[in-house]
Each structure stands twice: as structure tokens, then as C-alpha cells.
Amino acid sequence: MAQFKHHTLSVLVENKAGVLARVAGLFARRGFNIFSLAVAPTDDERFSRITIVIDVEENSVEQITKQLFKLIHVVKISELHPAESVERELLMATVKAAPDMRGQILELVQIFEGKILAVGHDELTVSLDGHPEKIDDFEELLRPYGIVELQRTGRVALPKLERQAPRLRAVRGKVS
Numbered sequence: 329m330a331q332f333k334h335h336t337l338s339v340l341v342e343n344k345a346g347v348l349a350r351v352a353g354l355f356a357r358r359g360f361n362i363f364s365l366a367v368a369p370t371d372d373e374r375f376s377r378i379t380i381v382i383d384v385e386e387n388s389v390e391q392i393t394k395q396l397f398k399l400i401h402v403v404k405i406s407e408l409h410p411a412e413s414v415e416r417e418l419l420m421a422t423v424k425a426a427p428d429m430r431g432q433i434l435e436l437v438q439i440f441e442g443k444i445l446a447v448g449h450d451e452l453t454v455s456l457d458g459h460p461e462k463i464d465d466f467e468e469l470l471r472p473y474g475i476v477e478l479q480r481t482g483r484v485a486l487p488k489l490e491r492q493a494p495r496l497r498a499v500r501g502k503v504s
Contacts, residue, residue, distance in 0.1 A: 334363060335389045336408040336415070336485050339378040342401040343369055350399055351378060360384055360392065364417075364482035375403065379484050408485045418457045418481040419467060420445065424474035425452040433473055440466045451476060 341347045348367055355362055364381035382392070389407060396402050408415075425433050425448075433452055437444060442456035456466050460483055467478070 333383065333386075334410075335382050335384060335386075336410070336413065336483060337378075337380045337382070337389075337393070337396075338406045338408050338485060339380060339396060339402060340370070340404040341376055341378060341399075342403065343374055343376045344401055347376070347399075347401045348378065350401070351380075351396065354395055354399065355380075355382070355392070358392065358395065360388065366482040366484045368484075379482070381483050406487070408487060413485045413487050415459055415483050415485040416457055417460045417463045417483050418455065419463045419478070420453065420455045420480075421467070421470055421478045422446075422451050422453045422476040423470055424450060424476060426450060429473060433470075436466075436469055442466065 339351065341351070352362070352365075360382055362380055363383050364379075366379045367376055369376050382389070384392070393405050393407070396405055423433060430452070433454070434444070437454050437456070440456055440458075440462065442454050444452060445455050446453035454470075456463060458466075463480065467475075467480075
């Protein structure tokens with residue numbers, strides 16, 4: 329039986345019209361579902377980074393990568409393994425918040441280090457950013473209050489930074 333798991337691809341592309349449509353079209357033609365998609369320009373306005381999360385077999389990732397490289401505006405592709413990357417997502421939700429329940433929702437938002445974005449008579453709009461699992465947990469705890477609207481950005485990810493400092497050589501000198 330095939331083993332499916334999430335794979336996160338970071339695709340650096342030229343910032344040109346139609347590039348996202350070509351990338352998404354490639355997945356559609358191959359019959360692969362995109363679990364999450366986030367796109368934004370990089371620090372260099374000539375390029376955008378597309379973070380794509382897919383749920384496929386390992387050998388399919390290799391095939392997708394080869395097909396992506398054939399697209400003319402693709403500059404670089406990296407697969408970001410969860411243990412070797414930093415992943416974040418943003419959730420915004422409008423929740424029913426009757427006066428007697430409002431305190432519980434505010435406490436939940438504080439515990440998760442979220443923010444209150446808007447306050448209405450019977451609703452609150454909240455936001456939270458963090459690791460996708462934290463976002464999942466927060467969303468699940470909000471559900472009993474009654475989610476009116478919910479939007480998640482999709483995952484963005486970058487490789488983790490090297491954590492080991494360069495070794496310093498011991499300097500032998502005279503002790504005074």
C-alpha cells in the first residue's frame with residue numbers, strides 16, 4: 329500500500345505574470361492535490377517564493393520536482409523536511425461571543441498568544457500565527473464557541489539555520 333505524507337516544496341520563481349497558473353496547472357495535469365499554497369515576493373522583487381504542501385508518495389515528489397524544473401520561470405526548488413525547517417501559518421476567525429462567553433474566548437486567545445482584531449456585539453475576530461499544529465489545536469478549541477468565518481493562509485517555510493557556532497581555537501599565552 330502506498331505511504332502518503334505531507335511534503336513541503338519551496339519553489340523560487342521569477343516574479344512574472346502567469347507563473348503561478350503554470351505551476352498550479354502542472355499539479356492539476358498530474359492529478360496531484362495541493363494541500364496548502366502560499367505565494368509572495370522575496371526580498372528581491374524579481375523573484376517570488378511559492379510554498380506548496382502536497383500529500384503524495386515519496387517517488388511522486390521526485391517526479392513533481394523534475395516537472396517543475398522544466399517550467400521556464402522556475403529558478404530553484406527545495407524540499408523542506410519538517411525537522412529541518414521552520415513552518416508558520418496564520419489563522420483569522422470570527423467567533424460567536426455572547427457576553428457570558430467572551431471572557432473564555434479572550435482567555436483562550438491569550439493562552440495561545442493570539443490577537444483580538446475586531447469586537448462586535450456578539451462576535452469577535454481573532455488571529456493567531458504559529459506552527460501548523462498549534463493553529464490546528466487553536467481552531468479545534470474555538471469550534472465549540474461557533475466559528476462564523478475562518479481563513480487560514482497556508483504554510484510558509486524556510487530551512488532552519490545552522491545552530492553550531494564555529495569552534496574557536498584555544499590561544500596559549502602567558503598568564504600574569
